[in-house]
Amino acid sequence: xxxxxxxxxxxxxIILISGLLSVxxxxxxxxxxxxRVKASKPNFIIILADDMGYGDVGVFGxxxxxxxxxxxxxxxxxxxxxxxxxxxxxxxxxxxxxxxxLPIRTGMCSEKRRVLFPNSKGGLPEKEVTIAxxxxxxxxxxxxxxxxxxxxxxxFAPNSHGFDYYYGIPYSNDMDVKETANYISxxxxxxxxxxxxxxxxxxxVIERPADQTTITKRYTQEATKFIKQNKDKPFFLYLAHSMxxxxxFRSKEFENKSLRGIYGDVIEELDWSVGEIxxxxxxxxxxxxxxxxxxxxxxxxxxFQDQGGSxxxxxxGKGGTYEGGMREPTIFRWPGTLKPGxxxxxxTTMDLLPTFCKLANVSLxxxxxxxxxxxxxxxxxxxxxxxxxxxxxxxxQIFAIRKGNYKAHFRTQPExxxxxxxxxDPPLLYNLNIDPSERHNVADKHPDIxxxxxxxxxxxxxxxxxxxxxxxx
Amino acid sequence: xxxxxxxxxxxxxIILISGLLSVxxxxxxxxxxxxRVKASKPNFIIILADDMGYGDVGVFGxxxxxxxxxxxxxxxxxxxxxxxxxxxxxxxxxxxxxxxxLPIRTGMCSEKRRVLFPNSKGGLPEKEVTIAxxxxxxxxxxxxxxxxxxxxxxxFAPNSHGFDYYYGIPYSNDMDVKETANYISxxxxxxxxxxxxxxxxxxxVIERPADQTTITKRYTQEATKFIKQNKDKPFFLYLAHSMxxxxxFRSKEFENKSLRGIYGDVIEELDWSVGEIxxxxxxxxxxxxxxxxxxxxxxxxxxFQDQGGSxxxxxxGKGGTYEGGMREPTIFRWPGTLKPGxxxxxxTTMDLLPTFCKLANVSLxxxxxxxxxxxxxxxxxxxxxxxxxxxxxxxxQIFAIRKGNYKAHFRTQPExxxxxxxxxDPPLLYNLNIDPSERHNVADKHPDIxxxxxxxxxxxxxxxxxxxxxxxx
Numbered sequence: 016x017x018x019x020x021x022x023x024x025x026x027x028x029i030i031l032i033s034g035l036l037s038v039x040x041x042x043x044x045x046x047x048x049x050x051r052v053k054a055s056k057p058n059f060i061i062i063l064a065d066d067m068g069y070g071d072v073g074v075f076g077x078x079x080x081x082x083x084x085x086x087x088x089x090x091x092x093x094x095x096x097x098x099x100x101x102x103x104x105x106x107x108x109x110x111x112x113x114x115x116x117l118p119i120r121t122g123m124c125s126e127k128r129r130v131l132f133p134n135s136k137g138g139l140p141e142k143e144v145t146i147a148x149x150x151x152x153x154x155x156x157x158x159x160x161x162x163x164x165x166x167x168x169x170x171f172a173p174n175s176h177g178f179d180y181y182y183g184i185p186y187s188n189d190m191d192v193k194e195t196a197n198y199i200s201x202x203x204x205x206x207x208x209x210x211x212x213x214x215x216x217x218x219x220v221i222e223r224p225a226d227q228t229t230i231t232k233r234y235t236q237e238a239t240k241f242i243k244q245n246k247d248k249p250f251f252l253y254l255a256h257s258m259x260x261x262x263x264f265r266s267k268e269f270e271n272k273s274l275r276g277i278y279g280d281v282i283e284e285l286d287w288s289v290g291e292i293x294x295x296x297x298x299x300x301x302x303x304x305x306x307x308x309x310x311x312x313x314x315x316x317x318x319f320q321d322q323g324g325s326x327x328x329x330x331x332g333k334g335g336t337y338e339g340g341m342r343e344p345t346i347f348r349w350p351g352t353l354k355p356g357x358x359x360x361x362x363t364t365m366d367l368l369p370t371f372c373k374l375a376n377v378s379l380x381x382x383x384x385x386x387x388x389x390x391x392x393x394x395x396x397x398x399x400x401x402x403x404x405x406x407x408x409x410x411x412q413i414f415a416i417r418k419g420n421y422k423a424h425f426r427t428q429p430e431x432x433x434x435x436x437x438x439x440d441p442p443l444l445y446n447l448n449i450d451p452s453e454r455h456n457v458a459d460k461h462p463d464i465x466x467x468x469x470x471x472x473x474x475x476x477x478x479x480x481x482x483x484x485x486x487x488x
Numbered sequence: 489x490x491x492x493x494x495x496x497x498x499x500x501x502i503i504l505i506s507g508l509l510s511v512x513x514x515x516x517x518x519x520x521x522x523x524r525v526k527a528s529k530p531n532f533i534i535i536l537a538d539d540m541g542y543g544d545v546g547v548f549g550x551x552x553x554x555x556x557x558x559x560x561x562x563x564x565x566x567x568x569x570x571x572x573x574x575x576x577x578x579x580x581x582x583x584x585x586x587x588x589x590l591p592i593r594t595g596m597c598s599e600k601r602r603v604l605f606p607n608s609k610g611g612l613p614e615k616e617v618t619i620a621x622x623x624x625x626x627x628x629x630x631x632x633x634x635x636x637x638x639x640x641x642x643x644f645a646p647n648s649h650g651f652d653y654y655y656g657i658p659y660s661n662d663m664d665v666k667e668t669a670n671y672i673s674x675x676x677x678x679x680x681x682x683x684x685x686x687x688x689x690x691x692x693v694i695e696r697p698a699d700q701t702t703i704t705k706r707y708t709q710e711a712t713k714f715i716k717q718n719k720d721k722p723f724f725l726y727l728a729h730s731m732x733x734x735x736x737f738r739s740k741e742f743e744n745k746s747l748r749g750i751y752g753d754v755i756e757e758l759d760w761s762v763g764e765i766x767x768x769x770x771x772x773x774x775x776x777x778x779x780x781x782x783x784x785x786x787x788x789x790x791x792f793q794d795q796g797g798s799x800x801x802x803x804x805g806k807g808g809t810y811e812g813g814m815r816e817p818t819i820f821r822w823p824g825t826l827k828p829g830x831x832x833x834x835x836t837t838m839d840l841l842p843t844f845c846k847l848a849n850v851s852l853x854x855x856x857x858x859x860x861x862x863x864x865x866x867x868x869x870x871x872x873x874x875x876x877x878x879x880x881x882x883x884x885q886i887f888a889i890r891k892g893n894y895k896a897h898f899r900t901q902p903e904x905x906x907x908x909x910x911x912x913d914p915p916l917l918y919n920l921n922i923d924p925s926e927r928h929n930v931a932d933k934h935p936d937i938x939x940x941x942x943x944x945x946x947x948x949x950x951x952x953x954x955x956x957x958x959x960x961x
Contacts, residue, residue, distance in 0.1 A: 076543060078921075078924050079924065274921040275922055276919075325801050327549045328551075359554070446749075
């Protein structure tokens with residue numbers, strides 16, 4: 016098999032010895048003896064937060080949000096500090112994650128309508144291959160639990176895109192507001208019945224409006240149930256939380272729990288959920304055979320002030336192409352296989368599809384362009400990062416490009432709420448590793464890099480073929 | 489003795505069992521068997537960085553500075569996210585740390601000269617009690633290694649303030665610049681002989697100019713030597729690094745090591761140094777009997793751009809009274825005694841003196857006001873934080889007050905380089921736990937809190953007695 020499987024087995028053996036001994040002495044649960052061996056088909060879990068900022072996790076620097084489960088996940092796993100999404104808003108970001116392709120290639124971005132709305136007629140085209148449909152070809156059980164937002168007509172729904180099971184809301188939790196004139200006051204002082212968002216199980220609406228107070232808890236219960244039900248076969252679980260997208264809701268147990276106010280309560284419930292998922296893996300003997308990824312779909316929606324998150328030391332937020340809009344707090348965990356540490360190489364959510372397919376030994380159709388890379392060499396420390404470039408799309412336009420340390424901004428618009436787009440000519444240039452906050456423009460010093468960026472831009476644009484726009488339908 | 493000693497012994501026993509077993513199996517060094525028991529007199533080590541920002545540590549959110557030793561120290565110990573210094577610049581901050589008293593009470597702050605300079609004639613008055621002089625009364629060995637900056641005339645030197653041993657530079661590493669007209673170019677493109685800063689051992693100058701390239705390494709070697717020499721008696725080590733204050737220097741081994749450029753190299757050498765200190769404790773069987781604190785003296789000097797640090801999600805930097813100037817990345821470690829976790833209660837460097845004295849059973853003279861509190865209840869989880877208020881002094885004036893969650897700014901000047909002081913009337917008010925970046929002024933909503941802050945201000949000002957100014961001498 017792969018080199019890392021050998022590493023994994025070695026490492027497992029060592030842990031097994033100390034594990035068994037500590038069991039006898041300290042009365043721990045003997046999790047190692049029941050570990051199931053299905054090395055050739057690891058399970059995959061993606062936990063996606065919605066609008067959570069780079070700085071909203073303890074181990075990413077937040078002073079008053081308590082995230083012990085994520086912090087522990089980071090210390091046991093890999094904390095990725097340069098991990099990006101495909102777009103700074105929901106629909107295109109999720110399309111990129113599930114297909115490994117930039118939204119411009121799937122028709123899932125638009126300047127007029129930045130995301131899908133309840134009245135939209137479009138969605139992720141049927142011919143697109145998702146992580147779920149790819150893994151299904153090799154016998155994976157698949158579930159999407161949470162927010163979909165890639166089209167709610169039947170042909171675009173999760174069950175039409177490779178998911179055996181779906182439980183969640185079809186679009187954002189602030190859509191279907193009952194009185195659009197009251198949008199701002201409704202989302203900032205929310206009540207469940209201000210919104211008419213449906214909760215679905217597969218193609219059936221099971222609750223409308225969805226009780227968002229308990230939604231994080233119920234997603235978590237559905238997720239742990241799915242894990243238990245599928246403990247004897249490989250599975251892919253896509254747990255896409257609706258929170259902390261406004262309107263903010265949390266269970267009774269998390270009310271006023273956080274020093275950070277309601278936003279902190281919501282994040283702390285998500286952190287609790289992560290703990291439940293990891294505990295379920297251990298309880299079902301799947302801990303060492305499951306690759307878990309935690310990230311967010313885009314940066315914080317700061318226009319909502321205390322009800323929006325923080326991008327930490329990064330600039331900008333949701334909707335914009337500064338780092339705060341598209342760099343996410345990301346943690347990878349796969350005990351015994353991934354060497355714990357901080358990973359500063361670049362990665363994106365689009366890299367998950369090719370990486371998972373490599374690990375599960377699945378071939379992808381070769382009739383299309385993928386923008387993701389198999390990042391196994393970085394994950395397993397066996398080689399160089401195949402990714403050296405990140406494109407920052409705002410809808411259908413490239414606003415910025417990162418190559419290596421440098422990022423050139425051709426156009427800027429920091430985030431939602433700052434609606435003026437500024438054409439940057441000459442482009443702004445930042446060394447992101449040295450200046451992650453994008454404060455000191457160094458374009459004057461590096462005309463060669465600017466020139467190189469322009470060539471990358473042209474080459475990339477030449478690869479884009481016009482497709483039907485799904486968001487304007 | 490104290491309740492936490494009982495906790496400590498219990499906890500040590502459990503670790504001892506598993507420790508001894510793992511030794512036999514995994515061939516680890518048997519550190520537990522040689523653990524020396526001197527429970528009533530723990531050792532204390534303060535590691536102080538110079539001008540390091542809140543966001544410059546991995547576990548405080550920096551994406552490209554690699555700090556594995558500090559990250560591990562945080563996961564094994566307590567990460568304090570609301571820990572402050574006594575002032576946003578060097579001299580008064582250090583005076584506050586060592587005396588447990590606000591600099592306004594010791595004459596160690598001034599509006600005209602914000603810190604001591606090579607031509608200064610003043611210093612920390614002889615009648616002040618420092619952590620070192622207090623602990624000496626009960627038999628502690630004491631050393632100051634690094635930057636002093638509390639007066640360089642003999643009567644103000646470390647040896648006159650309770651330190652048995654001193655090795656370091658008497659003031660900042662950018663002072664004694666050979667050509668003052670070239671200050672900016674000298675500090676940003678530094679060479680050793682641009683500066684004439686002396687390196688001292690006790691009262692003797694042993695090198696001039698100090699070779700700053702190897703200074704972090706040599707401080708570390710001196711520190712580990714002191715630990716080894718004093719392994720059989722209680723000790724207090726004050727390791728006050730000169731770095732990352734500009735001009736930035738680091739050893740050959742750290743040149744171009746960090747993705748964050750020279751500033752990152754410097755921090756990564758400090759992180760290495762922390763690893764060496766902790767390893768020395770383990771090697772000498774002192775790990776479980778030594779209370780180690782890592783923090784910084786003030787916020788980052790951001791006017792130096794890439795050569796200054798980052799306050800992370802906090803606003804402002806060195807010289808100012810927004811959070812970035814005075815809240816520091818702080819880690820407490822005392823294995824087996826401190827329960828690991830994230831501590832969000834308030835603390836300040838001034839609390840170290842009373843806390844250490846309580847732990848070492850030392851009485852302090854009662855003829856003066858202390859601004860520090862014994863924070864043992866928070867450290868050991870046995871009670872409420874005795875500290876509910878923080879005063880933010882800019883030199884001799886109070887610019888802001890924090891009480892509980894809220895901070896009122898009466899005057900603002902974000903940091904060095906922004907020299908305009910703005911009187912805020914009405915004061916600005918921020919809820920720091922909810923809005924750590926101080927973005928959303930909530931003064932309008934809380935006139936009662938503003939009124940309370942004014943009373944706190946008046947009461948505090950009534951406690952201030954005029955003393956001789958040491959910085960203007």
